[in-house]
Structures are given as C-alpha cells and as structure tokens.
Amino acid sequence: xxxxxxxxxxxxxxxxxxxxxxxxxxxxxxxxxxxxxxxxxxxxxxxxxxxxxxxxxxxxxxxxxxxxxxxxxxxxxxxxxxxxxxxxxxxxxxxxxxxxxxxxxxxxxxxxxxxxxxxxxxxxxxxxxxxxxxxxxxxxxxxxxxxxxxxxxxxxxxxxxxxxxxxxxxxxxxxxxxxxxxxxxxxxxxxxxxxxxxxxxxxxxxxxxxxxxxxxxxxxxxxxxxxxxxxxxxxxxxxxxxxxxxxxxxxxxxxxxxxxxxxxxxxxxxxxxxxxxx
Amino acid sequence: xxxxxxxxxxxxxxxxxxxxxxxxxxxxxxxxxxxxxxxxxxxxxxxxxxxxxxxxxxxxxxxxxxxxxxxxxxxxxxxxxxxxxxxxxxxxxxxxxxxxxxxxxxxxxxxxxxxxxxxxxxxxxxxxxxxxxx
Numbered sequence: 001x002x003x004x005x006x007x008x009x010x011x012x013x014x015x016x017x018x019x020x021x022x023x024x025x026x027x028x029x030x031x032x033x034x035x036x037x038x039x040x041x042x043x044x045x046x047x048x049x050x051x052x053x054x055x056x057x058x059x060x061x062x063x064x065x066x067x068x069x070x071x072x073x074x075x076x077x078x079x080x081x082x083x084x085x086x087x088x089x090x091x092x093x094x095x096x097x098x099x100x101x102x103x104x105x106x107x108x109x110x111x112x113x114x115x116x117x118x119x120x121x122x123x124x125x126x127x128x129x130x131x132x133x134x135x136x137x138x139x140x141x142x143x144x145x146x147x148x149x150x151x152x153x154x155x156x157x158x159x160x161x162x163x164x165x166x167x168x169x170x171x172x173x174x175x176x177x178x179x180x181x182x183x184x185x186x187x188x189x190x191x192x193x194x195x196x197x198x199x200x201x202x203x204x205x206x207x208x209x210x211x212x213x214x215x216x217x218x219x220x221x222x223x224x225x226x227x228x229x230x231x232x233x234x235x236x237x238x239x240x241x242x243x244x245x246x247x248x249x250x251x252x253x254x255x256x257x258x259x260x261x262x263x264x265x266x267x268x269x270x271x272x273x274x275x276x277x278x
Numbered sequence: 279x280x281x282x283x284x285x286x287x288x289x290x291x292x293x294x295x296x297x298x299x300x301x302x303x304x305x306x307x308x309x310x311x312x313x314x315x316x317x318x319x320x321x322x323x324x325x326x327x328x329x330x331x332x333x334x335x336x337x338x339x340x341x342x343x344x345x346x347x348x349x350x351x352x353x354x355x356x357x358x359x360x361x362x363x364x365x366x367x368x369x370x371x372x373x374x375x376x377x378x379x380x381x382x383x384x385x386x387x388x389x390x391x392x393x394x395x396x397x398x399x400x401x402x403x404x405x406x407x408x409x410x411x412x
Contacts (some may be wrong), residue, residue, distance in 0.1 A: 038396055072330075094392065095392050097392060125369050129393070132392070132395070146283070146284045146285070146392065147284055148287070148288065152392050175288075176288070176291030176294070177291065178294060184281060185282050186279065186281075186282060186287055186290060188284050191280060251315050
C-alpha cells in the first residue's frame with residue numbers, strides 16, 4: 001500500500017511561494033493498494049492534480065469523504081474521473097438522519113455554485129452512506145468511525161497486508177477533556193488509530209492558537225502528538241495546515257515538537273507530493 | 279476496554295462541566311459515568327465507585343416510589359430511555375451509595391446516534407429533599 005499526499009492544507013487553499021514547500025491544496029490523500037486499487041481520501045483541491053495521474057485503464061475509483069466541509073469536497077467537481085464515461089466512481093460519506101449523501105453533495109454540485117449537475121455526469125457514479133464499522137473495498141479492509149469534529153465526521157483506517165494507514169484530518173480529541181489524553185476508552189479516535197503504521201492527523205494549530213479555537217474541531221500539534229503516543233502510532237504525519245501558516249512556520253512547529261519531547265515514533269511534516277510506502 | 283462511541287465521549291465531557299447531576303449509561307445498561315454534582319446525590323465519588331454493570335445496578339441502588347411503595351424497575355426513567363428508547367420523567371426514592379434514602383426527580387433520554395445506532399441513555403437527577411437516614 002502506498003499513501004500519497006495531494007493536498008495537506010486545511011480550511012482554505014493557500015497557494016503561493018510562501019507555502020510551496022508544504023503545499024497549498026486542501027485535503028486529499030491517495031491510497032494505492034497492492035493490486036492497483038485506488039482509494040482517495042477526501043476531495044479537496046488536491047484531487048485536481050491527482051486526476052492527471054489516473055491510469056486510462058482504471059475501471060473503478062472510491063472517494064472516501066470524512067465530512068462535507070468545503071475544504072474536503074471543493075475539488076470533487078474537478079475530479080477528471082467523474083467525466084470519464086463508464087468509470088465506476090463510488091463516493092462514500094458520513095450518514096445523516098435527514099438527507100441522503102447525494103442531496104447534501106448536490107447543494108454544491110449544482111447551479112448556481114457549480115455548472116454541472118450530478119445527474120449529467122458521464123461516469124457511473126454511486127453514492128454511499130459509509131458504514132460506521134468495518135467493510136471492504138476491492139479487497140482492502142476499511143474502517144470508518146465518527147470522531148470529534150463539528151457535524152457528522154468520520155476518520156478512516158485502511159488495512160492491507162498487515163499494514164495500516166489512518167486518516168484523521170479534522171479531529172479535536174482534546175475537546176472538553178480535563179486531562180488529555182484521557183483513558184483510551186474515553187479518547188475520540190482511539191480504536192481507529194491504535195497501532196497505526198502511519199497516522200495522518202490534524203495539526204492545525206500551535207498551542208497558543210488552539211486556546212483561541214477550542215471547539216472548532218481541530219488539534220494543536222502537541223495534542224496530536226500526545227494522541228499519536230497514546231495510540232502507539234509508528235509514524236505521524238502532520239496535516240490540515242492552517243492557511244495562515246507558511247512553510248517557515250510549519251517547519252518550526254515540527255522542529256519545536258521534536259525538540260520538546262523524546263518520542264518513540266517519528267513526526268513528519270506533511271508535504272504535498274510526499275509518498276509513504278507501507 | 280474498547281473505545282466508547284464518540285457520542286458518549288462528548289456527552290461525558292459535556293456532563294463533566296455541568297452543575298446539575300448527570301448519570302450516563304452505555305447501550306448495554308452499564309453505568310459508565312456520573313459527574314461531580316451527581317456524586318453528592320449518589321453518595322460516592324465516581325473515581326471510587328467506578329463503572330457499574332447493568333445487572334448489579336438494581337441491587338446497588340434500591341428504589342421505591344415517592345410514597346415508599348414498591349417500584350418496578352421497568353418504570354424507572356433511565357430504564358425507559360434505555361429499553362424503550364424514549365424520554366421519561368419520574369419522582370421516586372432511592373438508596374444511595376452512602377446508605378441514605380433520597381427523593382429525586384429524574385429525567386432521562388436515550389442517546390441515538392447517526393445511522394440508527396442506539397448508544398445508551400442520560401439521566402439528570404434533581405434532589406427534592408435532603409437525604410434521611412435509611
């Protein structure tokens with residue numbers, strides 16, 4: 001399984017020379033299975049450059065949305081696979097008690113916000129409420145669990161050949177905790193992330209910034225590191241970078257956390273284009 | 279122990295900040311948390327009491343109706359919320375962990391998660407009169 005980061009930014013795309021190192025595209029991660037299966041985690045603006053790499057022989061792609069905030073779906077209408085006749089495109093998203101996923105996505109993928117209606121797309125598009133449990137996509141084991149973030153939001157764990165990638169791009173497990181991290185059974189995302197070979201986790205804020213954003217659904221980098229340590233992750237990748245943070249700030253945040261604590265795992269700054277082979 | 283559903287985690291965190299007594303039960307009926315104000319009503323700190331399995335709750339907390347007559351456990355608000363998945367309210371007496379009988383108003387409601395998942399119940403206690411020696 002190969003994991004490639006196509007968009008690491010949170011909240012809003014932040015292109016420009018000052019963010020070229022970590023990247024300006026919003027959340028999108030490619031997970032490529034051993035048999036060539038393609039799972040795409042979130043459809044932020046990073047899905048557009050990913051589109052350019054699609055194999056012409058590809059017959060199926062699965063897009064797994066963590067939630068429907070704009071920075072995670074903004075690229076969906078620009079995913080080239082949607083315009084490829086006959087390509088099976090499966091989009092998975094968290095369930096709602098009121099509206100089907102199609103109706104919720106159609107709020108964006110329809111005029112006046114977008115010129116094309118979903119029903120006019122030439123691909124074979126299927127939308128699924130993601131099961132809040134273990135399921136399988138093309139032989140890859142997937143688990144989705146609701147996690148702490150405003151509105152229904154899931155994280156994903158993908159297992160293949162004994163290796164696991166966990167994706168928690170928008171996650172505030174420290175919210176309301178008296179002492180963080182709490183016991184494992186009272187920690188959001190614990191089961192999903194336990195023992196992950198690679199944990200891609202929300203690290204939007206510095207500790208100082210987090211104080212002013214409690215309840216916004218995101219983590220400070222030290223909280224994310226504490227979470228990674230709690231779940232015994234083998235490697236943690238920073239993600240969902242604040243659009244106000246340029247490359248120098250992001251590099252300094254990672255350096256600071258590396259210096260502050262001796263950790264039993266590596267903390268890697270999540271940069272657009274990075275690939276991790278598991 | 280497996281991780282609790284996010285809805286229970288957030289309910290526990292919410293309860294931990296409230297000044298009203300709150301009791302939280304998991305889907306299988308275990309008492310998994312009560313907050314600090316509830317400790318005064320239930321008669322023991324949660325850190326000391328710990329989680330309590332469903333099958334022991336009826337013996338740990340004896341209950342009667344307001345006038346002291348026998349009360350069927352199925353009519354307790356928390357059991358209605360848990361088993362019938364609807365809100366309920368009742369004034370009744372119960373013997374707390376410190377051995378005192380207390381008269382309480384109890385309101386309970388089920389915790390229903392996205393995707394039709396029944397996750398447990400929340401009960402809020404209001405002590406009507408101070409405890410009397412049992």
